[in-house]
Amino acid sequence: xxxxxxxxxxxxxxxxxxxxxxxxxxxxxxxxxxxxxxxxxxxxxxxxxxxxxxxxxxxxxxxxxxxxxxxxxxxxxxxxxxxxxxxxxxxxxxxxxxxxxxxxxxxxxxxxxxxxxxxxxxxxxxxxxxxxxxxxxxxxxxxxxxxxxxxxxxxxxxxxxxxxxxxxxxxxxxxxxxxxxxxxxxxxxxxxxxxxxxxxxxxxxxxxxxxxxxxxxxxxxxxxxxxxxxxxxxxxxxxxxxxxxxxxxxxxxxxxxxxxxxxxxxxxxxxxxxxxxxxxxxxxxxxxxxxxxxxxxxxxxxxxxxxxxxxxxxxxxxxx
Amino acid sequence: xxxxxxxxxxxxxxxxxxxxxxxxxxxxxxxxxxxxxxxxxxxxxxxxxxxxxxxxxxxxxxxxxxxxxxxxxxxxxxxxxxxxxxxxxxxxxxxxxxxxxxxxxxxxxxxxxxxxxxxxxxxxxxxxxxxxxxxxxxxxxxxxxxxxxxxxxxxxxxxxxxxxxxxxxxxxxxxxxxxxxxxxxxxxxxxxxxxxxxxxxxxxxxxxxxxxxxxxxxxxxxxxxxxxxxxxxxxxxxxxxxxxxxxxxxxxxxxxxxxxxxxxxxxxxxxxxxx
Numbered sequence: 285x286x287x288x289x290x291x292x293x294x295x296x297x298x299x300x301x302x303x304x305x306x307x308x309x310x311x312x313x314x315x316x317x318x319x320x321x322x323x324x325x326x327x328x329x330x331x332x333x334x335x336x337x338x339x340x341x342x343x344x345x346x347x348x349x350x351x352x353x354x355x356x357x358x359x360x361x362x363x364x365x366x367x368x369x370x371x372x373x374x375x376x377x378x379x380x381x382x383x384x385x386x387x388x389x390x391x392x393x394x395x396x397x398x399x400x401x402x403x404x405x406x407x408x409x410x411x412x413x414x415x416x417x418x419x420x421x422x423x424x425x426x427x428x429x430x431x432x433x434x435x436x437x438x439x440x441x442x443x444x445x446x447x448x449x450x451x452x453x454x455x456x457x458x459x460x461x462x463x464x465x466x467x468x469x470x471x472x473x474x475x476x477x478x479x480x481x482x483x484x485x486x487x488x489x490x491x492x493x494x495x496x497x498x499x500x501x502x503x504x505x506x507x508x509x510x511x512x513x514x515x516x517x518x519x520x521x522x523x524x525x526x527x528x529x530x531x532x533x534x535x536x537x538x539x540x541x542x543x544x545x546x547x548x549x550x551x552x553x554x555x556x557x558x559x560x561x562x563x564x565x566x567x568x569x570x571x572x573x574x575x576x577x578x579x580x581x582x583x584x585x586x587x588x589x590x591x592x593x594x595x596x597x598x599x600x601x602x603x604x
Numbered sequence: 605x606x607x608x609x610x611x612x613x614x615x616x617x618x619x620x621x622x623x624x625x626x627x628x629x630x631x632x633x634x635x636x637x638x639x640x641x642x643x644x645x646x647x648x649x650x651x652x653x654x655x656x657x658x659x660x661x662x663x664x665x666x667x668x669x670x671x672x673x674x675x676x677x678x679x680x681x682x683x684x685x686x687x688x689x690x691x692x693x694x695x696x697x698x699x700x701x702x703x704x705x706x707x708x709x710x711x712x713x714x715x716x717x718x719x720x721x722x723x724x725x726x727x728x729x730x731x732x733x734x735x736x737x738x739x740x741x742x743x744x745x746x747x748x749x750x751x752x753x754x755x756x757x758x759x760x761x762x763x764x765x766x767x768x769x770x771x772x773x774x775x776x777x778x779x780x781x782x783x784x785x786x787x788x789x790x791x792x793x794x795x796x797x798x799x800x801x802x803x804x805x806x807x808x809x810x811x812x813x814x815x816x817x818x819x820x821x822x823x824x825x826x827x828x829x830x831x832x833x834x835x836x837x838x839x840x841x842x843x844x845x846x847x848x849x850x851x852x853x854x855x856x857x858x859x860x861x862x863x864x865x866x867x868x869x870x871x872x873x874x875x876x877x878x879x
């Protein structure tokens with residue numbers, strides 16, 4: 285098991301390295317000139333770091349959510365966090381808000397995500413605890429509400445504003461720079477640490493609340509802690525680069541095929557694989573039709589879904 | 605055979621005469637550039653409906669709104685009882701035009717999308733709307749400006765330009781746009797010409813590689829503070845020759861619309877390229 289995890293790590297390093305050096309133009313770090321160095325350090329490096337961070341966050345939160353909601357269809361976006369973030373970011377983009385310069389849109393997205401997470405948490409809270417079904421339904425309800433508000437705003441604004449908003453929502457890594465990375469790193473690593481630390485509790489929660497209780501875990505408390513960790517990771521990831529589909533939903537399933545359903549392994553492995561996949565997707569998104577860039581979110585789904593379907597056909601079950 | 609030919613010719617002349625002779629009295633415009641052309645041809649007082657994006661001239665804002673360019677409301681148009689609706693192939697859905705015709709509402713389709721097609725388009729529109737002289741005069745003025753500004757002897761080394769429509773996500777003007785036409789007319793080279801799509805999402809790496817001599821940033825609809833929005837992008841481009849030599853200019857939105865003010869936009873651009 286440790287071996288497989290190390291293989292995943294090696295893959296991540298390889299993906300990260302190739303996303304730095306490959307692309308529409310290949311950069312040789314040893315013989316490069318001024319421009320090449322600049323592209324490497326101030327454009328590709330932050331971009332690959334953001335891709336890794338986002339992929340990590342989405343993969344891990346997908347694994348955690350499928351556990352706490354006991355639902356194989358759960359993904360970080362099902363809680364409505366991303367629609368809240370998209371809504372507030374799109375409003376900012378369309379209205380051309382610039383109060384905090386280039387921090388404005390990521391900040392708006394983060395605020396939108398946190399507020400939505402808070403509402404979902406409140407809705408899911410009943411009789412002194414968080415209930416999986418309530419969380420899920422509250423998330424879906426809010427998602428619908430926010431998506432329709434988003435459509436409403438888009439249908440009454442200029443085509444150009446709508447296009448910008450759509451590009452942002454589909455995931456835009458092209459403007460990643462070092463300035464946002466420290467914040468993203470703090471939120472995402474703390475979320476990741478919390479969820480890995482509580483992985484054992486998550487294993488118990490999946491077996492049912494009574495079972496978890498008998499093993500010495502407080503189900504409601506554990507769910508609350510894990511929910512917070514997911515909220516942190518998802519909010520940070522959406523504000524770093526918009527919505528990237530596929531990773532949160534399907535990467536945990538793919539990883540389960542290889543290393544099984546033990547969350548102590550599953551969460552870190554999903555995180556690593558998510559990062560790897562997004563790095564590769566971002567590399568492809570800027571290399572397929574240069575100098576035009578495609579949204580990375582579309583590429584992740586395009587390369588990931590066929591592979592997932594292949595695995596589904598080949599292997600046995602989709603167990604959570 | 606001859607008779608039939610004459611009959612067709614006669615019929616054609618008859619209809620042409622009727623159509624050209626009669627200036628429509630209630631016109632609905634479904635695009636901001638068409639609204640501007642109508643006002644420039646002196647038909648402003650006959651325009652009864654415009655889109656919510658028609659903001660020039662000032663008077664156009666006071667006309668009844670019929671919705672956006674891509675989603676005008678058929679009810680709003682019909683209720684204005686227009687005797688002509690002008691639509692453009694550049695932004696209006698053509699199904700909408702078909703719908704209008706099926707409701708027996710006359711339409712005029714403006715097909716010019718590029719700079720070189722503009723004078724001809726204005727001529728055609730003037731003739732069809734019964735103000736041939738004014739249309740011709742406007743078109744001649746445009747042709748004159750285009751001839752005057754056009755570079756006769758292209759310089760040895762072309763000035764390399766990039767026109768940024770929006771910095772984050774980075775959207776630039778590619779081939780097939782009026783902006784690209786203007787750059788070519790002025791003897792410049794649009795570094796984004798190779799990208800797919802008219803307004804492609806462009807790669808920042810490419811700008812660093814191609815290091816344009818001049819960067820123009822469109823000011824857009826005016827409610828955004830473009831200098832603030834572009835700051836982060838320009839910081840990353842600090843080693844590009846345009847940024848290093850202070851040749852980054854914020855330009856008006858004149859070139860976004862193919863109409864009477866386009867020529868002023870070209871003149872403005874010529875000023876920046878020359879600097």
